[in-house]
Amino acid sequence: MTATVRVARVIIDSPVPALDHLFDYAVPAPMAEDIDVGCRVRVPLRSGGRIADAYVIELTESSSFDGELSLLDSLVSTVPVLAPEVWRVARAVADRAAGSASDVIRLAVPKRHVRVEKAWLDAQPADATVIPQPLAGYSDDPPIVAAGERVAMAAIPQLCMTSDGATIGRWAQSAAELATQVLAQGRKIIISVPDYRDQDQVLTALTPLVPTSLVSRLDAKQPAAQRYRAFLDCLRPGPRIIIGNRSAVYAPASDLDAIVLWDDGDDLHAEPLAPYVHARDAALVRQQDSGCALILLSHTRSVECQRLVEIGWFRALAPERHAQPRVTLTDPASNGDAARIPSSAWKAARSALESGPVLIQVARPGYAPVVACQRCRTGARCRACGGALGIQQSGQPPHCSLCGALAADWQCDECGDTRLRLVTRGSARTTEELGRAFPGTSVITSDGDHRLERVPARPALVVATRGAEPIAENGYSAVLLLDGDRMLAREALTIASDCLRWWSNAAALAANGAPVILVGVGGRLATAFATWTSAAFAAEELSDRRELSFPPAVRTVSVSGNAAAVEATVAGIDAALYRDVLGPSELPDGGVRSILRFDYAAGPELARSLRAAIVANATKRRRGPSAKGGYRPPPTLRIRFDETELVT
Numbered sequence: 001m002t003a004t005v006r007v008a009r010v011i012i013d014s015p016v017p018a019l020d021h022l023f024d025y026a027v028p029a030p031m032a033e034d035i036d037v038g039c040r041v042r043v044p045l046r047s048g049g050r051i052a053d054a055y056v057i058e059l060t061e062s063s064s065f066d067g068e069l070s071l072l073d074s075l076v077s078t079v080p081v082l083a084p085e086v087w088r089v090a091r092a093v094a095d096r097a098a099g100s101a102s103d104v105i106r107l108a109v110p111k112r113h114v115r116v117e118k119a120w121l122d123a124q125p126a127d128a129t130v131i132p133q134p135l136a137g138y139s140d141d142p143p144i145v146a147a148g149e150r151v152a153m154a155a156i157p158q159l160c161m162t163s164d165g166a167t168i169g170r171w172a173q174s175a176a177e178l179a180t181q182v183l184a185q186g187r188k189i190i191i192s193v194p195d196y197r198d199q200d201q202v203l204t205a206l207t208p209l210v211p212t213s214l215v216s217r218l219d220a221k222q223p224a225a226q227r228y229r230a231f232l233d234c235l236r237p238g239p240r241i242i243i244g245n246r247s248a249v250y251a252p253a254s255d256l257d258a259i260v261l262w263d264d265g266d267d268l269h270a271e272p273l274a275p276y277v278h279a280r281d282a283a284l285v286r287q288q289d290s291g292c293a294l295i296l297l298s299h300t301r302s303v304e305c306q307r308l309v310e311i312g313w314f315r316a317l318a319p320e321r322h323a324q325p326r327v328t329l330t331d332p333a334s335n336g337d338a339a340r341i342p343s344s345a346w347k348a349a350r351s352a353l354e355s356g357p358v359l360i361q362v363a364r365p366g367y368a369p370v371v372a373c374q375r376c377r378t379g380a381r382c383r384a385c386g387g388a389l390g391i392q393q394s395g396q397p398p399h400c401s402l403c404g405a406l407a408a409d410w411q412c413d414e415c416g417d418t419r420l421r422l423v424t425r426g427s428a429r430t431t432e433e434l435g436r437a438f439p440g441t442s443v444i445t446s447d448g449d450h451r452l453e454r455v456p457a458r459p460a461l462v463v464a465t466r467g468a469e470p471i472a473e474n475g476y477s478a479v480l481l482l483d484g485d486r487m488l489a490r491e492a493l494t495i496a497s498d499c500l501r502w503w504s505n506a507a508a509l510a511a512n513g514a515p516v517i518l519v520g521v522g523g524r525l526a527t528a529f530a531t532w533t534s535a536a537f538a539a540e541e542l543s544d545r546r547e548l549s550f551p552p553a554v555r556t557v558s559v560s561g562n563a564a565a566v567e568a569t570v571a572g573i574d575a576a577l578y579r580d581v582l583g584p585s586e587l588p589d590g591g592v593r594s595i596l597r598f599d600y601a602a603g604p605e606l607a608r609s610l611r612a613a614i615v616a617n618a619t620k621r622r623r624g625p626s627a628k629g630g631y632r633p634p635p636t637l638r639i640r641f642d643e644t645e646l647v648t
Helices: 085-095 101-108 114-123 172-184 196-206 224-235 246-250 281-291 303-310 332-339 344-350 425-437 483-486 497-507 523-531 534-548 564-570 602-625
Strands: 005-011 022-026 040-044 053-058 152-154 160-163 167-169 188-192 213-220 242-244 255-262 291-299 315-317 327-330 357-360 372-373 420-422 443-446 463-466 476-480 516-520 555-562 580-586 593-596 637-641
Touching: 005 040, 005 101, 022 040, 022 053, 040 315, 053 152, 085 246, 085 281, 085 602, 101 246, 101 637, 114 160, 114 224, 114 602, 152 303, 152 497, 160 172, 167 172, 167 327, 172 188, 172 196, 172 242, 172 255, 172 291, 172 420, 188 246, 196 213, 196 242, 213 224, 224 242, 224 255, 242 246, 255 281, 281 443, 303 534, 327 344, 327 523, 344 357, 344 516, 357 425, 425 443, 476 497, 497 516, 497 523, 497 534, 516 523, 555 564, 555 602, 564 580, 564 593, 564 637, 593 602, 602 637
Parallel strands: 152 291, 152 315, 188 242, 188 255, 213 242, 255 291, 327 516, 357 463, 357 476, 443 463, 476 516
Antiparallel strands: 005 022, 005 053, 040 053, 160 167, 372 420, 555 593, 555 637, 580 593
16 A cells, blocks of 8 residues: 555444444555455544554555544554445445444454464465256256346255265255356356255255365354365455355455355244344345345245345246156044044155154144143243243143243142143154154154254154254155144234245155155145245235235334334334334333334435434434443344244
8 A cells, every 4th residue: 555545434343323334544654555355453432532443444555534644553454354344335235224334344344363373374275167057957058147147946855866975965965056157257256045954955065066165164163263264265365155144245345246145044044142133134235235135046936035136136037947846645533532643644754764764844843832721721830930841741730831830739820730731832842752653763862952964864753843854865755744734823814925935845855756845734725735836826925915014015113212212213204104002011021112114215214314313313322321330231222134933
């Protein structure tokens, strides 16, 4: 950097809303040669003589500020970790969600590790050749994905075997084949998946196709030093495959060619930290900024993706011809209290066990997640907090699902009975029952507490909660989907689409021609699953939501906080920007929440209005009287866009 540089414009790494803009600082002469855009620096703050972390966004020769500029305190590192393309996306994403850019940057840029950084600077980038692979199962005319195109791509619901002999989902093989085509052009691709098990499948598919030196894994489960090294590798020019969870969409990639988002309907793609931006929305912003291709790959099309297809923003792409799962619908009501598993399903499971493992999907982990009074059937509740009682293991007293308190001396408030009945059966209870029904057969449990990734190709009953199903070598000989009625009983706007996605992902683990049996569910949802027509189901769901003005037909934003702050915020917004206001409704923490429904076109202006309200609220709290010791309560206002769980 030349000595003509005089001013650095920085973004301060702070959650304080009022600091969410660029600040000008004078560059000391000794730093002028080493400082660069994207570098970490430390800057003085005028209040209290504090020093804060910051990133350099621009370097100029002059400033529009008339007063005397403060000097940068120090240059932390000469490595430009905040790439310009990542800054642009962070700013755009934050503005769309009325949030702070520094919150997005915190997701995108890992913490610095000095030793890792020094070793990376001394290392030489690897040079390797990649042979592009055809995308098996899809037509090659026209090209699969053109430059800058947006595609809703239906995955082939099958398992396949790599050249190394590993069994993986065909979707992972398709993602790997797309990646080889990008690498052969000397460019980068980002593959964002819900969790580490999906990452492992993609890495398994890539192992025989590309050198490991060209693959960077950005995973929240990685050791911090390992993740930082992978992040630094993404900064180098040249071809690279970047694999990770939802934050991978913010990975640095100056020559980005494509983004692949697997299973965009999975709630693990929803960011739980402010500004709460879904990975799909962040990917859409980045696609518009970079002009790269964007592929939403899934077994079932989400309603959000269907809206993008219907407005012409995405092109739908389906495989040519493939064998879809052989689904059978079974109604347990015809079997009396043969209950969860009808006789036909029992027979299918016994027959399938002769050739390999059988997958049994259940709704809940644990032994008996919900219990009730034996006499009057009233749900058992905790006397301390009112939470639902459940049983973790056979022979144990019930415990509260919220506070964890034991209820050894429970007594029904309605009839006084002390006996309990099991309302729901979790994975542990199901494993116990199947062990008695199939003596001599191995029964394996995979749930949130004991999650397995793979099971061998030998006869066994595999009881798994939805989303925790392990892969069976050569596929399952049969798949039984239980508790569908209980899954659908959950109060959520997206529950029908979620169930279709859970069942479809489990069905895709079956061996070719193996039976898939859905128990206890009928209607158009079951028909869509049996006929493998999720796109048509998503279209019907979207049509219903348009009539009700539910997302994604419209956008929503929730305004939460104390009653006075929420009322003042809603009252200060131009009524022309939104359709209506739902609430305010009371929250468990004593606050209230109002929900505004609005059209997509009004989003930018509404976000600006709400951001101004956040800044005003935070400033008011800081200037107010402090408690003893100088403590001031945090801001009392929270804004969250597109939170579908609010609509129940």
